[in-house]
Amino acid sequence: MTPSAWGLSGTNKAIQLLGASVFSLNTQNAVFGQNVYHNGTNFLYQTTDVASVYRQSAAQHQWFTAPSGTAGNTISFGDAKMTLQASGGLALGVTTDPGAGNIQLGSGAYVGTGIGTGNTTGTYYGTNEVRFYTSASARATIDSSGNVGIGTTSPSTYAGASGQLIVYGGVATTFTNNPTNMTLVNNGTIAAGLGCGINFSMNYDNTVTTTYGLISCIRENATSGNPAGALVFGTRDSGGGVTTERMRITSSGNLLIGTTTVGSKLTVADNISIHGAGNTIYAESFPTTASAANVYIGASNSYMYRSTSALKYKQDIRDLEEIDINKFRPVRYKSKCKGDDQTKDHFGLIADEVDSAGIKELVTYGADGEVEGFQYERLTIVLLKHCQEQQALIESLTSRVAQLEGTQP
Incomplete structure (x- = not known):
């Protein structure tokens, strides 16, 4: 390219190197370009190829690029692709000044205190997601709703809620290999x-x-x-x-x-409560003991109690009056209860009949007052009372017989 083609005059100076590189200088700008020259008005292509320019102007450092064009045609660089502002801020894809020590990427992300280790705070703007890559694969994603995904690029597709952390990854199915997605x-x-x-x-x-x-x-x-x-x-x-x-x-x-x-x-x-359709407690391989206290479940509230008999648990103690055991009707029956073998016969009493006979102390009732069961363990006390009475009667009759036999010749 001949010097006359540059249209230089006055303080404008230029050096052309190796045919396609140029260094130009005037009172306002210092320019280093590739495949360019300036005709005094515009930059033009020296050859049919891409073009680039670095310019230092007004305390700014700017980098421009242009696609391939025809030799001699005007180059339209547009805005600088990267600008190091006089403040020290770095703008990529924009011309605005992000301020000292800050980096702005296009019209999207803006980092408030810089990028790198040692920075503890930062502000990010933009509507697009941010991805973090290693080995050319996306490892973590922050989408525009604030969802964070590790091992996925679509964290918002899980549950559809914002502000969540989703961690994906294949893990072992046994605890021997510490099957976790997050540590x-x-x-x-x-x-x-x-x-x-x-x-x-x-x-x-x-x-x-x-x-x-x-x-x-x-x-x-x-x-x-x-x-x-x-x-x-x-x-x-x-x-x-x-x-x-x-x-x-x-x-x-x-x-x-x-x-x-x-x-x-x-x-x-x-307290422990058991609710639901089952209402069942299983005690498999349960140890046995001959000295264990009785345990029962209250009919009115389903509470489990320990049955005690010590004096310290009793008050208003009186002798048991006679209870007519002839009012009890022993029966044979088949149970409707799920916990029983419904194919075999059982022996027992009908609690409703005992209630009707007025012996309510041996009957259990539900919260609504409806008859629920019979306290068979209490029946032994009633029978003991009758045994004592029968024993007293036997001893009395034995004494009378002895007396009668003693008066006979």
Whole structure:
């Protein structure tokens, strides 16, 4: 390209290198270009190829590119593809100044304190998702609704709720290989109670967010090399206050509810209720003992009680009056109860008949007052009373017979 083609005059100077590279300088700009020259008005293509320009102007550093064009045609660079502003801010795909130390990418993301380690805060703007890649594959995604997906590029497709973290990944189906999709780590100094967990927080009054519950895994000891851990579940009651532990699974597999003291495989520090269609308690391989206290279930409330007989549990003690056992009608019957063998005969009494006979002390009633059962264990006391009376009668008759036999020759 001949110097006259540059249209240079006055303080404008230019150096052409290797035919297609040029360095130009004037009082306002310093330009280094590839496949370009300037005719005093416009940049033009030197050859039919792509073109690029670096320009230093008004304390800005700018980089321009243009697609391939025909030699001699005017080049339309448009806005700079990248600008290092005089403030120190870096703009990529835009010309606005993001401010010192900030980076703006196109019209989307803006990082408030920069990119790199050592920055602890940042503000992100834009309507498109943000993806994080390793080995040329997307590993994590933040979509425009704030959903975070790890191992997926579509976190919003799960449950359709915003503000959620979705973790995908293939894991083992047995606990021997630690089948988890997410790992929480606490590398603090070893101590009993050291742990990490998940906190569940929601709006408290539409303006303030507070904790509603948590799940934590904690160390059970401070012994190095001993990894015994417990899984702790906590909730917060309606009165506020702090989040309180409600349930714990120990390293031995014991389940503790309302307590942290191990008593057995299942330890509950309050009442236990069983609801549902089954209403059944099974005790397989249950040990037996000849000295065990009686246990029964109340007919009116289905509570389980321990039957006691010590004086300290009794008041208003009186001798038992005579009860006419002839009013009892022993019967043979087949049971309708699901827990019984409904094909075999059973022996017993009809509680309704005992109730009608007025012997209500031996009858159990439901919450509605309807007859439910007969207290067979109490019948032994009634029979004992009759045995005593029969024994007294036998002794009296024996004495009279002896007296009568003594008066005979």
